[in-house]
Amino acid sequence: MAKLIEGATGSWEVVIGMEVHAQVSSNAKLFSGASATYGAEPNSQVSFVDAAMPGMLPVINEECVRQAVRTGLALGAQINLYSVFDRKNYFYADLPQGYQISQFKHPIVGHGRIMIEVEGETREVGITRLHLEQDAGKSLHDQHPSLTYVDLNRSGVALMEIVSEPDMRSSEEAGAYLKKLRTILRYIGSCDGNMEEGSMRADVNVSVRRPGEPLGTRCEIKNVNSVRFLQQAIEYEARRQIDIIEDGGKIDQETRLFDAAKGETRSMRSKEEAHDYRYFPDPDLMPLKLAQAWVDKVAKTLPELPDAKRDRFVADLGLTPYNASVLVAEKESAAYFEAVLAELTAVSGKPAREVATQVANWVVGDLFGALNKAGKSIENSPVSAHNFAQLQKLMVDGQISGRIAKEVFEHMLATGDEPAKIVAEKGLVQVSDSGAIAAIIDEVLAENADKVAEYRSGKDKLFGFFVGQVMKKTQGKANPQLVNEALKAKLSA
Amino acid sequence: MSDFLALTLAEARDGLRRRDFTARELADAYIEAMAAARALNAYCAETPEQALAMAAAADQALAAGNAGPLAGIPLGIKDLFCTKDVLSQASSRILEGFKPRYESTVTANLWRDGAVMLGKTAMDEFAMGSSTETAVTGPVTNPWRGEGSNKNLVPGGSSGGSSAAVAAKIALGATGTDTGGSIRQPAAFTGTVGIKPTYGRCSRWGIIAFASSLDQAGPIARTVRDAAILLKSMAGHDPKDSTSINAPVPDFEAALSGDIRGLKVGIPKEYHTTQMPAEIEALWQQGIAWLKDAGAKIVDVSLPHTQYALATYYIVAPAEASSNLARYDGVRYGLRVNNGGGLNDMYAKTRAAGFGKEVKRRILIGTYVLSAGYYDAYYLKAQQVRTLIARDFTEAFKTVDVLLTPTAPSSAFGIGETTDPIAMYLNDVFTVPASLAGLPAMSLPAGLDKAGLPLGLQLIGKVLDEETVIKVGGVIERAAGFAAAPKPWWRS
Numbered sequence: 008m009a010k011l012i013e014g015a016t017g018s019w020e021v022v023i024g025m026e027v028h029a030q031v032s033s034n035a036k037l038f039s040g041a042s043a044t045y046g047a048e049p050n051s052q053v054s055f056v057d058a059a060m061p062g063m064l065p066v067i068n069e070e071c072v073r074q075a076v077r078t079g080l081a082l083g084a085q086i087n088l089y090s091v092f093d094r095k096n097y098f099y100a101d102l103p104q105g106y107q108i109s110q111f112k113h114p115i116v117g118h119g120r121i122m123i124e125v126e127g128e129t130r131e132v133g134i135t136r137l138h139l140e141q142d143a144g145k146s147l148h149d150q151h152p153s154l155t156y157v158d159l160n161r162s163g164v165a166l167m168e169i170v171s172e173p174d175m176r177s178s179e180e181a182g183a184y185l186k187k188l189r190t191i192l193r194y195i196g197s198c199d200g201n202m203e204e205g206s207m208r209a210d211v212n213v214s215v216r217r218p219g220e221p222l223g224t225r226c227e228i229k230n231v232n233s234v235r236f237l238q239q240a241i242e243y244e245a246r247r248q249i250d251i252i253e254d255g256g257k258i259d260q261e262t263r264l265f266d267a268a269k270g271e272t273r274s275m276r277s278k279e280e281a282h283d284y285r286y287f288p289d290p291d292l293m294p295l296k297l298a299q300a301w302v303d304k305v306a307k308t309l310p311e312l313p314d315a316k317r318d319r320f321v322a323d324l325g326l327t328p329y330n331a332s333v334l335v336a337e338k339e340s341a342a343y344f345e346a347v348l349a350e351l352t353a354v355s356g357k358p359a360r361e362v363a364t365q366v367a368n369w370v371v372g373d374l375f376g377a378l379n380k381a382g383k384s385i386e387n388s389p390v391s392a393h394n395f396a397q398l399q400k401l402m403v404d405g406q407i408s409g410r411i412a413k414e415v416f417e418h419m420l421a422t423g424d425e426p427a428k429i430v431a432e433k434g435l436v437q438v439s440d441s442g443a444i445a446a447i448i449d450e451v452l453a454e455n456a457d458k459v460a461e462y463r464s465g466k467d468k469l470f471g472f473f474v475g476q477v478m479k480k481t482q483g484k485a486n487p488q489l490v491n492e493a494l495k496a497k498l499s500a
Numbered sequence: 501m502s503d504f505l506a507l508t509l510a511e512a513r514d515g516l517r518r519r520d521f522t523a524r525e526l527a528d529a530y531i532e533a534m535a536a537a538r539a540l541n542a543y544c545a546e547t548p549e550q551a552l553a554m555a556a557a558a559d560q561a562l563a564a565g566n567a568g569p570l571a572g573i574p575l576g577i578k579d580l581f582c583t584k585d586v587l588s589q590a591s592s593r594i595l596e597g598f599k600p601r602y603e604s605t606v607t608a609n610l611w612r613d614g615a616v617m618l619g620k621t622a623m624d625e626f627a628m629g630s631s632t633e634t635a636v637t638g639p640v641t642n643p644w645r646g647e648g649s650n651k652n653l654v655p656g657g658s659s660g661g662s663s664a665a666v667a668a669k670i671a672l673g674a675t676g677t678d679t680g681g682s683i684r685q686p687a688a689f690t691g692t693v694g695i696k697p698t699y700g701r702c703s704r705w706g707i708i709a710f711a712s713s714l715d716q717a718g719p720i721a722r723t724v725r726d727a728a729i730l731l732k733s734m735a736g737h738d739p740k741d742s743t744s745i746n747a748p749v750p751d752f753e754a755a756l757s758g759d760i761r762g763l764k765v766g767i768p769k770e771y772h773t774t775q776m777p778a779e780i781e782a783l784w785q786q787g788i789a790w791l792k793d794a795g796a797k798i799v800d801v802s803l804p805h806t807q808y809a810l811a812t813y814y815i816v817a818p819a820e821a822s823s824n825l826a827r828y829d830g831v832r833y834g835l836r837v838n839n840g841g842g843l844n845d846m847y848a849k850t851r852a853a854g855f856g857k858e859v860k861r862r863i864l865i866g867t868y869v870l871s872a873g874y875y876d877a878y879y880l881k882a883q884q885v886r887t888l889i890a891r892d893f894t895e896a897f898k899t900v901d902v903l904l905t906p907t908a909p910s911s912a913f914g915i916g917e918t919t920d921p922i923a924m925y926l927n928d929v930f931t932v933p934a935s936l937a938g939l940p941a942m943s944l945p946a947g948l949d950k951a952g953l954p955l956g957l958q959l960i961g962k963v964l965d966e967e968t969v970i971k972v973g974g975v976i977e978r979a980a981g982f983a984a985a986p987k988p989w990w991r992s
Contacts, residue, residue: 055602059827061595062582062604062706064741094823096870100843105826155843157831285870287879290712290820292742 010177011218014249020218021245022225023181023211024173027188028166029198030142030206031074037141037165038065038108045204049147049158057163059103064291067092071165072295074197075115075139076305078167081195081312082134084119086302090138092292096285101144101157109168111286114138115295121171121191122314123183124332132184133172142166167198173212173222178238178245185209185234186336190313194338202232209237213244215252223248224258228265228272240265244272316341324348324363333371339385343392344370350396355403366399373413377420389423390416398426410483411435439486444477444493447485451476452497462498470494504529505669509573509726510753512672516562516572523562523572526672527555527616530574534618534670539990542655542664544579544637545587546619554616561614570733571614576621576671578662579635581607581717582706583620590708591635591661592625594854595834604706605738606675606717613733618671621661625856626825627682627710630927632660633915634856642690642912643668643986647952653912656686656927662720663690667986673721673730677707679714680813681908681931684943687720688907688956691945691984693727693973694720696931698964699938700745701731703738709824711817712743714935724944724973728752731966747964755967756974761795763972766900770806771930773909780906780955783947787904787957790979791972799900803892808885809933814925815869815882816936821859822866828854861921890937897962902972905930907943907956930958940966944973945982954984 011018036043039056056063079086091113094106116137123130144162146155169188175181189207192198199206209232214225228244231237243265248258262281263272288294311319313335320331335341348366352359374395378388390398398415401407407415407430418429430436438444451473452459462469477490504526507515515521531548551574558572582588582600589595603611611617622635631654633639642655643664655664659676663686666674676683678696687694695718702717709715719730732753737746767788772781792798830836830850837849855863869878896903908927918924934941940963943956957976961969 058832060600060602060833061588061590061598061708061827062600062704064705066740066742096823096826098826098829098844098847100829100831103827103832105829106823153840283872285823285867285872285875287819287823287870287875290743291709 010179012215012245012249014253016253018218019215019245019249020176021178021241022173022214022216022222023175023178023241025171025175025181025184025212026210027169027185028208028210029169029192029200031071031139031165031167032196032199033068033070033074033165035068035070036163037068037071037139039163041163043164045206047160049156049160051160053159053162057103057159059105065108065289067292067295068165071139072115072297073305075137075167076297076302077195077309078169078192078197079116079119079137080306080309081191082116082119082121082137082169084134084137085117086297087113087115087117088297088299088302089113090115090295092139092289092295093286094289097282099143099146100155101146101159101162103144103159103162107141107143108289108292109140110138113294121184121187123180123187125177125179125183130174130180132174132180135170135172137167137169140166140168173214178241181211181241182234182238185237187313190336190338194313195309205232208232211237211241213241213248214258215245215248224260226258226261226263226272228263229275231265236265236267239270240272243270247272313338313341320363323360324367325360326363326367330367330371333375334367337385340370343385343388346392347396347399350393351399351403354396355400357403362399362403365402369395369399373416381420389421390419391423394419394423394425401426401430405437405439405486405488406430407435407437408483408487411437435484437486438481438484439489441489441493444485444489445497447477447480448473448490448493448497451480459498470498473498505533507672508723509672509721509729510723512573513570513729516558517567519562523555523558523616524552526572527551527574530618530670530672536991537668537670540641540643540664540668540670541638542621542640542661542668542670543576543619544589544591544622544635544661547586547617550586551616551618554611558614558616568612568614569729570610572616573614574616574618574672575610576618576662576665576674577607578659578675578677579620579623580627580677580708580710581675582708583607583617586617587620588708589636590626591623591637592854592856592859593636593835594828594851595708596854598834600706602706605703605740606707606734608706609736610675610733615733621659621665621671621674623661624658624682624858626708626821626859627658627677627679627715628821628858628862629657630681630685630924631913631915631918632657632664632686634858635661636856639915640664641915641990643988643990644690644912644953645986645989649951652915653953654689654915656689656908656912658682659686659694659720663687663692663694666690666692666720666722668988668990673719673726675717675734676720677710677715677717678931678935679711679716679817680935681928683718683720684931684941684956684958685908685927687943688945688954689912691954691982691986692720692722693724693942693944693977694718695727695731695942695966695969696935696940697731697735697966698745698940700743701735701940701964701966703736703741703744705738705740711820712824713820714817724942724970724977725753725756727942728756728970745964750967752966752970755970757971758974758978760791760972760975763796763902763968764799764900765791765796765972766799766801766896766903768801768803768806768896768903768905770803771905773929776906776909777949779949780909783955783957784904784906787946787976790976791904794975794979796972801896801900801903803889803896803933805885805888805892806933809889809936810925810929812882812885812889813928813932813936814865815878816886818862818866819869819879820866822863822870825855825859825863830854858921886936889933893933893937893939893960901962902968903960904972905958905960907931907958911949911951911953911955934960939963940969942969942973944977946976946980947982948984952984954982
C-alpha cells in the first residue's frame with residue numbers, strides 16, 4: 008500500500024503530517040471589528056486592537072467560532088464545548104501585541120478524519136485537532152533599502168490551524184490530503200481556499216524510516232503555498248533525509264523553508280533555536296463555552312459534503328465513480344452539474360437517472376476539456392448551466408444528434424449563445440420528417456444502384472455506407488434512427 | 501460659599517443642583533488649588549482648559565435641568581486610564597508623548613455623567629508599586645506628615661497621585677486602579693476612602709494593562725458616600741471587555757442605610773500576623789467593637805491559604821505583565837531608541853531605556869515563571885493556589901456577610917526608605933487575597949497612629965456585593981468620626 012522510496016541501501020518509507028493554516032471567511036477579524044478582506048491599501052484595515060494600542064482588549068467574533076465549528080463538523084471531528092485561548096509570546100515587528108492569541112491546551116475541535124483517494128485507493132488521514140488563532144501582520148523588506156515597513160491589515164485575521172496525524176506515506180497522498188481539505192473548506196464556505204492569496208498555507212512535517220520501524224526524526228517545512236510545491240518539497244526533503252542517513256549521518260530536528268525557485272528545502276532554525284513561546288491562558292478572554300444545542304443548530308447549516316455527494320451521484324444517479332469524483336472535487340463543478348441536471352429533468356420530463364450519465368460525460372469530458380484548454384474555471388465558463396441544459400435537452404428530444412451537439416457546443420464556447428439560436432441560425436435542426444428522409448434515401452439508392460444490388464445479394468456491410476451517404480446529403484441532420492428504419496424498409500422491399 | 505474645597509463630593513453635587521454656586525466656580529477653585537500644590541507632584545498632567553470647558557458644559561446642563569449625576573464634579577484621573585488626546589503614559593518613559601485617540605470606558609462613563617477632568621495623576625510606573633516613587637515624573641509626596649515632622653512620606657501606591665490629590669483636596673475625587681491593593685493601600689496611607697469593586701464590575705477597556713486577571717478600576721474619595729457615588733458612574737457592563745460582568749449596577753449610595761443589625765462580620769484569624777504593629781491590631785479591635793455596638797454579629801473565620809497569597813500574586817501578576825508589556829516595543833508608539841542596529845537591537849535599547857527598574861524586574865520574573873520547565877512549578881502552581889484562596893473566601897461567606905481586616909501592615913513610610921523590593925511587596929499582604937479572589941473590598945480611614953498618620957481598615961465583600969461593603973463602611977465611618985486632615989504645608 009505505502010509507496011516506498013528506493014535508497015542505496017534499501018527501501019524507505021516517508022512519513023508525513025501537516026499543519027494547514029486556513030483563513031476563516033468572515034467579514035471581521037477574530038478579535039476586532041476591522042475588515043478581513045484581502046488586497047486593501049496597507050494599514051487601512053487596522054483597528055486599535057489590531058495595532059495593540061495600550062488598553063485595548065480582544066472580543067471574540069462569533070462568526071469565526073461558528074465557522075471553526077462547522078469545519079470541525081465537516082471533518083467528522085469532536086467539537087469541544089470548552090476551549091481556551093492562550094497567548095503565544097514572541098517578539099516580531101509585525102506582531103503588535105508581542106503575542107499571538109491561539110489555542111494551545113484546549114482547542115475548539117478535537118479528533119476527526121479526512122478520506123483521501125490516491126490511485127483508486129481510499130485512505131483515512133486522521134485530524135489531530137483544529138484551533139483558532141490570529142494571523143500576524145506582514146513585514147515588507149523590499150520597500151526601502153535599509154528600512155522594513157509593516158502592514159497590519161492581516162494582523163488579527165482569524166485562522167484555523169488544522170493539524171493532521173502523521174498518516175500520509177507519499178507526496179501524492181499529501182497532495183490529495185491538501186486538495187481534499189481545500190475542497191471541504193470551500194464546500195462549507197469556512198475558507199475560500201485561495202492559496203495564491205495566502206488564505207491557505209501548509210507546514211509539512213517529513214521524516215523517513217525503514218518500513219515497520221519507529222518514526223524517524225522529523226523536519227518541518229514552513230509555509231508551502233501550493234499543492235505542486237508541497238509535493239516537490241516532500242520529494243526533495245525525503246531524498247535529502249535518506250541521503251544523510253545512508254551516508255551515516257543523522258537528521259537534526261529543525262524548521263526548514265522551501266525555496267520554490269530552486270526546488271529545495273533549506274534550514275531556517277534548529278531545535279535549539281526554537282522559541283520558548285511561554286503559552287499561558289489569555290487573561291483578557293474567558294474560556295469559550297459552547298452549548299450543545301448551538302452546535303446542533305450550526306450542524307444543520309452544513310451543506311452536503313463531497314464524499315456524501317459522490318456516493319449519491321454513484322448510487323442514485325448511476326454515475327461512474329470516476330465521473331462522480333471529478334464532479335465533486337470542486338463545489339462549483341458539482342453545483343454546475345446539479346443545476347444542469349435539475350433543469351434538464353424539469354424541461355424534458357425524463358427521470359434524472361436516465362439522463363445523468365449523458366450529462367456527466369458531457370460535463371467531465373467536453374466542458375472540462377474545453378475549459379482546461381482555454382485556461383478557464385467553471386465559474387467563468389462561457390457556457391452557462393442553463394445553456395448547457397438546453398443543449399442536452401435538444402439531444403434528449405432528438406432534435407439534434409450527438410454529432411451536431413458537439414458542433415453546436417463549439418459555437419456555444421466561442422459565442423456564449425443559446426444552443427437553440429445556434430441551431431436555428433446554422434440550420435442544424437435534425438431532420439425527422441420521414442417524407443423528406445424517404446426522398447433522400449430514394450436519391451441515394453438511385454445514385455448507387457450497383458451497391459443496392461450488391462447489398463441485396465448479401466453484402467450486409469454496405470448498410471453503413473448507405474447511412475453515411477444519407478447523412479452526408481443532410482449534413483448530418485437526419486435523425487439517425489429514422490434513417491436506419493427507412494433504409495432497412497426500402498432495401499428489403 | 502467661600503471654601504469650595506472643604507465640600508465633600510456629595511455636598512458639592514447638591515450645591516450645584518441647588519445652583520448655590522456654579523461648576524465654573526468649583527473648577528476655578530480646584531484648578532487654583534491644583535496649581536498651588538505642585539510640590540506634591542500628584543498630577544503628571546494638568547488639563548485646566550479641558551476642566552473649564554467641561555465645567556461650562558456642566559453649567560449649561562445644570563441650567564437646562566438635564567445634568568448628569570456628576571455634573572461639575574472635578575476629578576483627577578490616574579495616568580493608567582487612556583484619555584483621548586491627553587497624555588496617557590502609565591507614568592512610564594516608554595509611553596513618552598503618547599496621546600490616545602480613544603477614551604477609556606470608565607472615564608467616558610464619568611464624562612457622560614458630567615464630571616470634569618482636572619488632569620492625570622501620577623502613579624507607580626505601570627501600576628507596579630506601593631509608594632508612587634517610580635513615576636517617570638518623580639515621586640509623589642503624601643500630604644500627611646508625622647506630628648512635628650518635616651519628613652516627606654509616600655502616598656502609597658500605585659494610585660498615589662490620586663490618593664494624594666484627594667487627601668490634599670486638589671481633586672474632589674479620583675480614579676484609581678487596583679491590581680493587588682493599589683487603590684486600598686494608598687487610600688489607607690492618605691486617610692481617604694478607596695473601593696476596589698468586584699473584578700469585572702468596571703470595564704478594563706482603555707486602561708493600560710498591568711495584570712489583566714486582577715486589574716480593576718475604582719474610586720478614591722473623601723467619604724464612603726462620595727466613593728459610592730463615583731463607583732455608580734464608573735461601573736457597568738462593557739461589551740468591549742470580555743471579562744466585564746453583565747449585571748445591573750445598583751444605586752450604591754442608597755446602600756448607606758446605617759443599619760447593620762444582625763449582619764455577620766467575619767474576622768479572619770490568619771490576618772493576625774506577628775509582624776503587625778500593635779496599634780494596627782488595636783485599631784482592628786476598635787473596628788470590631790464599633791460594628792458590634794451597631795448590632796452586627798462578629799464571627800471568627802479562617803482563610804487557611806492566606807499565607808500563600810502574596811507569593812501567588814507575585815507569580816501571577818508578573819506573568820501577565822511580562823506578556824501585557826510586550827507591546828511596548830518601539831514599533832508603533834511611544835519611545836523608540838534606534839541606532840540602526842536592527843530590530844532586536846531596537847527592542848533591547850527601547851525597552852532598556854523606556855522601562856524602570858521595578859518594571860524590568862517584574863517582566864523578568866514573569867518571563868521566568870512562564871518559561872518551559874518552570875511553568876508547572878510556578879505559574880500553574882500559583883493558579884492552583886489562587887483557586888484555593890478563592891475557595892477560602894467562598895467557604896467563609898457561607899457563614900458571614902462581610903470580612904473586616906486592616907488594610908496595610910503600616911502607616912505611610914518615608915520616601916526613599918523602602919529599597920528592598922520584597923519589603924515593598926509586603927505592603928500588599930492584606931489586600932492581595934481579595935484581588936486574587938476578584939472580590940470587592942474597601943479601605944476607609946479609621947484612626948491615626950502614634951505619629952498622627954492615618955490608618956485604614958478594610959472590608960471585603962461577596963462577589964458583586966459592594967452594597968454590603970459600602971453599608972458597613974458607612975457605619976465604621978460614622979463611628980470613627982475621622983475628621984483629621986493634613987496641614988496644607990505644600991501650598992505655595
